Amino acid sequence: MPPSSSERRPAMKISLASIALAAFTRVVSAGIPDKIYGVNLGSWLVLESWMLPQGWLDMGGQSCSDCSQCIATEFAFAQAYPHTVDNVFDKHWTTWFTQDHVDQLQAAGINTVRIPLGYWLVEALVDRNTEFFPRGGMLQLARGLKQLKAAGIQAILDHHALPGVQTAGQQFTGRCTSDVQFYTDYNYHRALVWTAVMTAVTHLHSDFGSVFAIEAVNEEIMDASQTPGYGDFQKNFVKTVRATELALGISVPEAKLSLNVDASVNFTSAIDAAASTSGNNIFTSEVKAALKAAIPILVEVSNQLGMGFDLEASLHSREPLVTTFMDINWQFNSPANPADAAIGPQGYDNHLYYSFGGVADANPNAYLESICNLNRVQADAALGNSPLWFGEWGLPTQFNATDDFLFKWADAQKLAYSQGKGWIFWNFNVESSELAGDLGRQWSYLEGLKRGYFTRDPSQVHDRHVCDPYKANTTSISA
Template identity: 65%
Template sequence: MQHLVALLTSFALFTAAAAVASPPSKIYGVNLGSWLVLEAWMLPQEWLDMGGTSSSCCAGCISDEWSFAQAYPNTVDEIFDTHWSTWFTEDHVQQLQADGINAVRIPLGYWIVEPLVNRSSEYYPRGGIKQLQRGVQQLQDAGIVVILDHHALPGVQTANQQFTGHCTSDVEFYTPYNYHRALVWTAVMTALSHLDPAFGNVFAIEAVNEPIMDANQTPGYGEFQINFVQTVRAVELILGIPVPDVTLPFSLGTSNTTAAFMKVAAANSTSLPAIFNPNVTAALAEAGPILLQVAAELASPSVLDFTSTQAPVFSSKTPLWTNFMDVNWQYDNPPNPANAAIGPQGYDNHLYYNYGGVADPNPDAYMYSICNLQRVQADAALGDTPLWFGEWGLPTQFDATDEFLYMWADAQKMAYTEGAGWIFWNFNVEKSTLAGNLSRQWSYLDGVNYGFLTKDPAAYHNASVCDPYYYNTTSA
């Protein structure tokens, strides 16, 4: 305890606070995929040069961050720091700004909050949070807002996927222990978004990227959705940020974030609002000391201190948007994240045709499908609105001509802007002999250069592209 008190008093008061951004009226965005959660299939040559093996394998090879860190424990941090520094740079920020991008979604692993990692049994590179701070500041300087996407969850949320950081069939996220770790992550990232000025362009935090689609295989996920929202709002309430219909019934008596978290976590539950349930207070209790370590790593004393709850700078701030994959992402009676909402909340859907199961593999079938898409309306009927499409791209199951890709880009953009907008996967893809023609349909920057994607993301090559494909609703 003496060590904790010494750390608490070792930082001078710093009352400058990040201003939370607002989402654009229409999102035109890109993902920063393979930056802070590396997916080897998007950079096969670099992955081999780093020391990985085939980018197409899963288990039994060096195919992901886990297996790489396990194979190279003494050099992984240095190697990944080089990757982080070169995969996403200021030049990319300037290109995205010039191309009219107004939002980015940043896939993150739970290990970016390093104290959450069990180093004896889990293997990930260290130092990513400093790169995240660098990147969000560069994006903020360019006027681009950010969604922090919890893309790779503790215990792994989906089997056999590189995007989880550990390509394994052993899925253990849907357990009390890992739900708790995800809530601690949420508390830390919420505090950073409000307190570190570099994170001032963050407007949303996404709870879980692509959980298992069968709701029977995700026990406890509905309760986690509620706890996720309540954790975000609990942190905001502690910081003095107004939360709809909820107030703290007592004065905190401190402007130190860690001390405030711990005081609330230790309070009598009957004296606290209902959002401070035992899952939330347990997350706050663990997140408080972690913030000391994060602040030191980021050289950001503002993470530790906030002004009093009466201070105008905080009482006039707005809450972050909480963000979930939409209810229709799952089947078999899934929980509806709309039931968890407190304050602003957005919903995410991902749509890729190239993996099959959406439309027959030919141009006409693709166009009929996308031009008559009803996902925005189906979600809205269940309260999941506003909806943005957080992942999509130009890949197809067939050899697409340039002529078709012009149409395909226009039609998808048109469908997705019926909702809150779209976020393309991915901002960039490796160009190499080994990668072949991958960037033609997966890279936003190359899509603009090829001309498939318009320089102005709100524009179309042909605003009537869907006219021949709309169904006759009176007969169809």
């Protein structure tokens, strides 16, 4: 998440579906960690130019105070440089996240990464007449996941940038614009197709074996009155994941399906048979449309990844993915409760940045009093939003923080977020350059390790009593 001043295809023949499904190697799935100690791989497959100011200029991008008015995002870059964008971004993807970074994260005890992804990763979903993005990201994702899997680091696939843009004026959506169109039937459908494709690829591609969760939407608009239909989308998102898994023969808690069709041989027939099953409320019209649209795209993705055939392996050892949403307290104005959408394992994500204001007064004591009395985990659990993890947080402040304070600030946040399922720092790394200045001091986990703000063992802190002077004697204070 960047610093901010504001908040159709028709189904194809069965034989093609068989090819798509056969083109992946079956794998044993990852389980959710007992406690998440993680980092985001931000600005890798969804580039946020504020995190690499010099690198972005070197690529050919621009910097401006209003990111909608210059080449500050992937959309604007691809629109400006249609003939070179793919090669330029391939170089960025290759160098921004490397085997050396994986080795450093493994040595630091990180057990989880959250990988921000744009809808354009599934290239067939992009309308090339009106939408402009680089191509080739799926290959890079597979490369990175293979390296992470070898290191024993598990992954969350985070749909960070949605079709139509889910939040105005943000680099993390891939396009800075005030014209927010995600909350429409057309783009809800495209997001569900993305979900079906990524669920299938996750279960069928060997390099994706460490993925345990898929997140529906990163940071939807906070005002629920501006997100019409989002509650229905949440339910359809879960049903799309579960329908895909059921069609693949994966056992899903709270959902059963008996088919006479072998999904490893004929995915289309499996979907059709499941969809016609009487009394099954998972295969809604929206879900069926998404699954059918996903079939030809899986053919393309299998060709893109160049996978071989493995018809004999079984999918039955796979665990269902943990469907994930921003927690109910992310929105106001009577939001839908994502807990109402749950079918099988589900997790909840909250992001907390004090540097953007609205949480505590801009001074060290107020920050520590707030975080040391945080009751978000308990408040969410009371509404069924458990397990909760904090998928984005950082060390930035609204005041000039001393090193002594940052030691305390890191400890206090880790202790607060570990009351839940755990934490995922934003970001694993940022650019080190004269133009970036001291950006890494408060935004880079790897830099924080070097400076000693973070302990070498992420489960530990420097001072377990850091919050003792700040804890309220009675009712906890909610952030």
